[in-house]
Amino acid sequence: MDWQEKLNQKGLRLTHPRRAIISVLERADTSLSPQAIHQRSLDANEEIGLVSVYRTLELFTELGLVRRVHGHSECQGYVLASPGHHHHLVCHSCDATVEFSGVEDLSSLITHIEEETGFTINEHLLQFSGLCPDCQRKTDIRD
């Protein structure tokens, strides 16, 4: 199912600003802040308003089409969500962001913590950060 259908299905519209934002995110290999997305749209000659970026990101996040990436300092990075449940791996140095899956191990941990604390857990945030292959190479050269 494409974006057009996904939105129309809910009575929402695939507008010009929304297309532009999707396009920017598709081309990005790092998470981008609202400001950065706006700037890249302008650079691509898509004249959209910053306000629409904010509103679109909020909407798309709610719909699960886009995901927020939490950095140590920056927490307003957005990436396109791939289908299913994923987690992020972020490069400290260049901000490259990769999604990964296959974390079945968590369920036993969750059960354990629920028993220990009495909480009912229904959401989790797991994110790793380090150096991507490219940046490792650059660091090696400097040594």
Place this chain on the structure above:
Amino acid sequence: MDWQEKLNQKGLRLTHPRRAIISVLERADTSLSPQAIHQRSLDANEEIGLVSVYRTLELFTELGLVRRVHGHSECQGYVLASPGHHHHLVCHSCDATVEFSGVEDLSSLITHIEEETGFTINEHLLQFSGLCPDCQRKTDIRD
């Protein structure tokens, strides 16, 4: 080692505003935003400036004395860091925040992801959220 020593050791000082902030965090059972910390200090008749709260939180976070909690919306919640490596469990409803440990299982996951992606991982963010025992009780009553 207490706060006094930890700071003096690095040529830093345990000042009145810093004491007040520590005191607020010690009494809190949820993570608190800079604004909230400031307000609680005033409420406790500790007249400190909001600016000092920002500066102190930044410093203490760098020193690992305080930790930032990343919510879905709010990412500026701070809690006192207990020694060692911990993770957070946050209540959706009342924001109660608990630290938990015992996540040795992650290391094998990390190795797996490093092999799969070529990244070198040196930091991670793991956070669960759900309902704390108190809020579960309240929900039950409403049903």
Place this chain on the structure above:
DNA sequence: GTTATTGCAAACATTTTGCAATTAA
């Protein structure tokens, strides 16, 4: 044709900075 969506301008909120005065060591 209908109504979701846009973009502006302005309100609002949050965070950072320079700098003289203060205070912890």
Place this chain on the structure above:
DNA sequence: TTAATTGCAAAATGTTTGCAATAAC
């Protein structure tokens, strides 16, 4: 005594809102 730290006031930054005009369906 001396240097880290504070707090003010102001600047910079980031986000949200109301509303008339527009464009997607």
